[in-house]
Amino acid sequence: MDSFLIFVALTLFSFSGYIVWPSRYNVVTHGMVAGGFISIIVPALILGVPDNYPPAIVDLYTKVLVLGILFFLPALIIGFVIGRRLPTQFSFDIMTREAYEERAIKVTKIFMVIGVAGLIASYIGMGFMPMFAAEPIAAKLFRGQYQEPYLRVAILFRISFFLISTITPIACIIWYKKRSKLFLFLTSLGLFLMIASLERSGAFGGVVFAFIIVMSFKSRAHFVVLMVILIGIFVLSSFFYYIVGVRHFEGNENVWEVIGRSAPDIDDQMQFMVKFDQKPVWTYGRTMYGGLIPGHYEWNPSVYTLGIIAPGRDVNDVGSGGLRLPLPLWGYVSFQWLGVILFSFFTGLLTGVFIGILKSWVLKYDSIIIRATAIIAFGAVATPIVGFTLMNMFAIPPALIMLFYLYRISWK
Known part of the structure; x- marks a missing residue:
């Protein structure tokens, strides 16, 4: 009970x-x-x-x-x-639809460029990417030998990461609506840089959320498909660390235990x-x-x-x-x-x-x-x-x- x-x-x-x-x-x-x-x-x-x-x-x-x-x-x-x-x-309560969309596109483009450039500079300054480090989990948490190099660029890294992770859903929606190659490139590069940090929620959350928005507003049928896909995505994310080689399967594990261990x-x-x-x-x-x-x-x-x-x-x-x-x-x-x-x-x-x-x-x-x-x-x-x-x-x-x-x- x-x-x-x-x-x-x-x-x-x-x-x-x-x-x-x-x-x-x-x-x-x-x-x-x-x-x-x-x-x-x-x-x-x-x-x-x-x-x-x-x-x-x-x-x-x-x-x-x-x-x-x-x-x-x-x-x-x-x-x-x-x-x-x-x-x-x-702003969207006061401005016309066209004027607000134009402003949103401009703001998002500037922030994405700043964020991507900042993350690249941060990884160069640290000298490592957590996903490719010898100890990925310690590198992800910036502990042990990874703490000191991280502290050199901590402010730049955090600001850049928050910029990209916050506006990635908007950038994805702009690409979806306008089919802009620039936004496709910036979003893809930003996604890779976030994945390299091993922060699953920050890396995939923005893209998934944009997908949720698009599918939810399309139709009821799309919404039903969305729910099925979402569960599949989250189940797949349970195997993220196994896919990138950070963790390895043990002989006595079943699928439910692996899924449960991810959260x-x-x-x-x-x-x-x-x-x-x-x-x-x-x-x-x-x-x-x-x-x-x-x-x-x-x-x-x-x-x-x-x-x-x-x-x-x-x-x-x-x-x-x-x-x-x-x-x-x-x-x-x-x-x-x-x-x-x-x-x-x-x-x-x-x-x-x-x-x-x-x-x-x-x-x-x-x-x-x-x-x-x-x-x-x-x-x-x-x-x-x-x-x-x-x-x-x-x-x-x-x-x-x-x-x-x-x-x-x-x-x-």
């Missing part, structure tokens, strides 16, 4: 957008379908991961999730009603709960701002979670970038049961407001370039606001980038 409740609660959190906006135009939620299949359905229902942990831990984990969703969903609905009634005055969220969260139960370290909300402080700050969410599961170890020696904990669990480790309620309610409220605004934009405009820009802007700007419980400095650059699409900022 606990495994089923875990599945239901995590599914409702992941696909909550469909509850208030059950439409093929709700592209923001579509991308979570396949990811949810891998990170929720496979471990909870197929592999039965919760069965491997003490019943008391599973029971606590289940109660945290269920209480969270009970406060998240009503707030989501209230926020959505509010969002649908809020007017906006962004071991539930397993990681259970391990976290076991360690936390043995030695609780309450954050008292300090992880809310910890991600804004550079370096291995102790209350950075990634550093904090690694510190719980691997106490006393240097985070540089842990082969992980941190654990992904569900929203109510962050509330619990912050302010116990009150935190579960407050984090879930206010996040649900803000999520509903932004989905309501996004629905208004999508239904108002028929230009796929404007729709794509509005959707990407939604994700970039809404993320640091909706995610106020885990503010992250890496969420700020995409939001700043999208200001050039939302407002008429002069280049002169």
Whole structure:
């Protein structure tokens, strides 16, 4: 029963957008379908991961999730009603369709050139590409021998990576609409440079999201095909590290275990709960701002979670970038049961407001370039606001980038 409740609660959190906006135009939620299949359905229902942990831990984990969703969903609905009634005055609200599309193309071209040039310069400055390094995982995380050369170009690398990963969906849509060879070249080169970093989400996320946008707006038949393809893409991505030679198959592995290992969220969260139960370290909300402080700050969410599961170890020696904990669990480790309620309610409220605004934009405009820009802007700007419980400095650059699409900022 606990495994089923875990599945239901995590599914409702992941696909909550469909509850208030059950439409093929709700592209923001579509991308979570396949990811949810891998990170929720496979471990909870197929592999039965919760069965491997003490019943008391599973029971606590289940109660945290269920209480969270009970406060998240009503707030989501209230926020959505509010969002649908809020007017906006962004560039695409004011400018003519032709003028805005021209501006979006110009801004995207400039940013893509800067981003590609920056990543090339970064790899030259570091002297390695993670995918081709002797220790790919350590190189991906820029740890050990790879840390010092990375630090020389860290700012340039991060800025360039965020530029490309943020606007790749828009660049793909522009190529689709205009069939521009320049945008095809820049997008392809940018994709290769991101793949070389071994950052799967950054590398493939933009192209996949552009594909989701195009297929969702075509027809219902295309939408059905999209859902099938998405699951296939995410399953294939589970074998990414095996394909590029970073990992190798072991004789006792089955397909479901390989797929589940690519998104071991539930397993990681259970391990976290076991360690936390043995030695609780309450954050008292300090992880809310910890991600804004550079370096291995102790209350950075990634550093904090690694510190719980691997106490006393240097985070540089842990082969992980941190654990992904569900929203109510962050509330619990912050302010116990009150935190579960407050984090879930206010996040649900803000999520509903932004989905309501996004629905208004999508239904108002028929230009796929404007729709794509509005959707990407939604994700970039809404993320640091909706995610106020885990503010992250890496969420700020995409939001700043999208200001050039939302407002008429002069280049002169």
